[in-house]
Amino acid sequence: MINVILVDDQEIVREGLKMILSLDNQINILGEAENGKHLLEILPKQIPDVILMDIRMPIMDGVEATRLIKEKYPNIKVIILTTFNEDEYIFKGLQNGAAGYILKDSGIDDIINAIKTAYNGNVLLNPEVAKKVVKALTNNVIANENINSEVSSKLKLLTPREMDVTKLIADGKSNKFICEALFLTEGTVKNYVTRILEKLELNSRTELALYMKKVSL
Incomplete structure (x- = not known):
């Protein structure tokens, strides 16, 4: 319920x-x-x-x-x-x-x-x-015109595994789905999410999903 x-x-x-x-x-x-x-x-x-x-x-x-x-x-x-x-x-x-x-x-x-x-x-x-x-996110978070370049630059801070997790979050997947898709424990996924948000200087997985959308703008 x-x-x-x-x-x-x-x-x-x-x-x-x-x-x-x-x-x-x-x-x-x-x-x-x-x-x-x-x-x-x-x-x-x-x-x-x-x-x-x-x-x-x-x-x-x-x-x-x-x-x-x-x-x-x-x-x-x-x-x-x-x-x-x-x-x-x-x-x-x-x-x-x-x-x-x-x-x-x-x-x-x-x-x-x-x-x-x-x-x-x-x-x-x-x-x-x-x-x-x-x-709105673009206007508030990124001041320069080369949006994709800056986003791509920050994404390079992520390890390949962190990038895998990031892409799944951007697709709206839950931690449980990510665990099963990448054969990881829930605790490991949570740790990945925390590190990803810290590296990209974001506050939540929702903001991360929006952030990733800028790559395809």
């Missing part, structure tokens, strides 16, 4: 999500909150597997809430609920450790699949929005 907390300042949105998610017997709505501050207040008593988080909310938005949650509860997966015109918020949310994002007008199957994907440790990169996020 996947325990989920819904966070949105609009009750009608939360009710709609509850109706949608109730259609899947693998998902349990553990609780709900109307903003980031409210969420942080209930988390000590209700620890979910996945949080479905709106970006724009009063008192504390989803970006700041994601940062605080990942600092204190690193194992909780945060999925950002967004619209097409919130590029900067999406980018900051991913930097803060969100597992990915999904559009608010997504279909039932897409929302359910997003929760299961995040729960299984995979990265959520909606192709239509990913282009905007990669552009």
Whole structure:
């Protein structure tokens, strides 16, 4: 059973999500909150597997809430609920450790699949929005024009095995999948991921996946 907390300042949105998610017997709505501050207040008593988080909310938005949650509860997966015109918020949310994002007008199957994907440790990169996020990442992280050259230069810091792991992460694969594909233990994969992020000066596997997309821009 996947325990989920819904966070949105609009009750009608939360009710709609509850109706949608109730259609899947693998998902349990553990609780709900109307903003980031409210969420942080209930988390000590209700620890979910996945949080479905709106970006724009009063008192504390989803970006700041994601940062605080990942600092204190690193194992909780945060999925950002967004619209097409919130590029900067999406980018900051991913930097803060969100597992990915999904559009608010997504279909039932897409929302359910997003929760299961995040729960299984995979990265959520909606192709239509990913282009905007990669552009924002490019503008914020790399100032020079020769983007591919700089990315390629940093990638040379990785060992062949680290590069194998990096490519699988970029494809959205979970640690479990990587273990089986490369015949490694889970602990070894975790160590690889930590070293890769340190070498590339990145904060999360989601940011790594976006970083790798710049190679093919």
